[in-house]
Amino acid sequence: MDSLTHTVIGACIGDAVAGKKMGKKAMLWGALANNLPDIDVVTSLWMSQADSLLAHRGFTHSILFAVLATPLLSWFFHRRFIRHNIPFNDWLLLFGSNLFIHIGIDAFTAYGTAWFEPFSHDRVSMNLIFVADLLYTLPFLLVAIILMAISKHHPRRVFWQRFAILLNLIYVGFALRNKIDVDQAARDAFKSQRITTVDYFTTPTPLNNFLWYIVGKTDEGYYLGYRSILDECEVSPMHYVSRNDSLLIPYRDLHEVKQLIRFSEGFYSLSSMDSTVVLNDLRFGQTGGWYKPDAPFVFRYALSENANNDLVIQRGRMEAGSSEAIRQLLKRISGCPTVQ
Numbered sequence: 001m002d003s004l005t006h007t008v009i010g011a012c013i014g015d016a017v018a019g020k021k022m023g024k025k026a027m028l029w030g031a032l033a034n035n036l037p038d039i040d041v042v043t044s045l046w047m048s049q050a051d052s053l054l055a056h057r058g059f060t061h062s063i064l065f066a067v068l069a070t071p072l073l074s075w076f077f078h079r080r081f082i083r084h085n086i087p088f089n090d091w092l093l094l095f096g097s098n099l100f101i102h103i104g105i106d107a108f109t110a111y112g113t114a115w116f117e118p119f120s121h122d123r124v125s126m127n128l129i130f131v132a133d134l135l136y137t138l139p140f141l142l143v144a145i146i147l148m149a150i151s152k153h154h155p156r157r158v159f160w161q162r163f164a165i166l167l168n169l170i171y172v173g174f175a176l177r178n179k180i181d182v183d184q185a186a187r188d189a190f191k192s193q194r195i196t197t198v199d200y201f202t203t204p205t206p207l208n209n210f211l212w213y214i215v216g217k218t219d220e221g222y223y224l225g226y227r228s229i230l231d232e233c234e235v236s237p238m239h240y241v242s243r244n245d246s247l248l249i250p251y252r253d254l255h256e257v258k259q260l261i262r263f264s265e266g267f268y269s270l271s272s273m274d275s276t277v278v279l280n281d282l283r284f285g286q287t288g289g290w291y292k293p294d295a296p297f298v299f300r301y302a303l304s305e306n307a308n309n310d311l312v313i314q315r316g317r318m319e320a321g322s323s324e325a326i327r328q329l330l331k332r333i334s335g336c337p338t339v340q
Contacts, residue, residue: 077091222269
């Protein structure tokens with residue numbers, strides 16, 4: 001999830017588990033603890049782009065890291081702030097709950113979270129919630145603001161803590177129900193459109209859980225589609241994208257390209273743009289694909305060689321959502337697309 005979401009969730013957790021003894025500082029410590037696993041972003045300072053993609057949500061997002069870091073951090077902070085008479089167990093609960101909740105909610109997204117590092121490189125991706133979802137974050141943000149504003153002895157603090165947790169559980173349940181329905185709609189669409197898939201996935205589109213992105217993988221390429229939970233029609237005819245593996249031949253043995261393919265979990269395609277080969281990661285969708293079937297993919301990498309014949313990987317820019325893209329997103333969420 002995004003940093004804002006981790007910050008406000010951590011603040012609410014900190015207040016719930018240690019607010020009575022630490023006061024409002026518990027919110028600060030909770031926010032910091034919940035963001036701690038994302039310290040792995042510093043690897044981009046010395047790693048290649050492809051390696052840093054896999055390093056993020058790697059070991060610092062593993063169960064082993066949470067198990068080891070929780071008592072170590074708790075011991076350090078207990079000793080460092082011993083004069084405040086905060087029991088070791090309170091620090092243990094604060095750090096443990098935040099670290100495990102961080103790696104738990106990150107697994108809701110499509111990015112992939114390496115729970116089992118260093119024993120396995122497999123990543124957990126539930127594809128339940130987009131990496132930034134306003135409706136998921138907003139209740140925690142509002143509750144965090146309220147908890148900061150009221151006294152630590154206010155009788156309604158417990159109510160607001162429970163309110164945030166309840167809304168979170170309701171929204172996760174809502175997302176799970178949506179995914180079950182969209183998965184069934186996707187399977188029905190593959191059958192009715194006579195598409196034979198070897199694998200498929202569904203995942204929410206940016207900032208919401210109402211419109212979902214469908215990718216069906218075949219031997220030679222992919223079928224892409226969209227499904228709103230408000231649709232009363234079948235999934236529209238899907239857009240085909242060829243994998244174009246032949247474009248990969250000059251690069252397939254290069255370490256960075258292998259890492260990009262591993263990061264994509266096998267859902268990649270190749271295209272040619274201005275004589276440059278572009279590797280697309282299909283898992284994160286398109287920039288406006290709900291109204292432009294041939295829209296560029298959000299995660300795409302231009303492969304080229306420099307003067308020394310070394311591979312240069314340049315990540316494509318993520319276009320900001322235009323007013324038209326947002327308007328079309330809201331329109332598509334509202335129900336089945338109009339047949340032209």
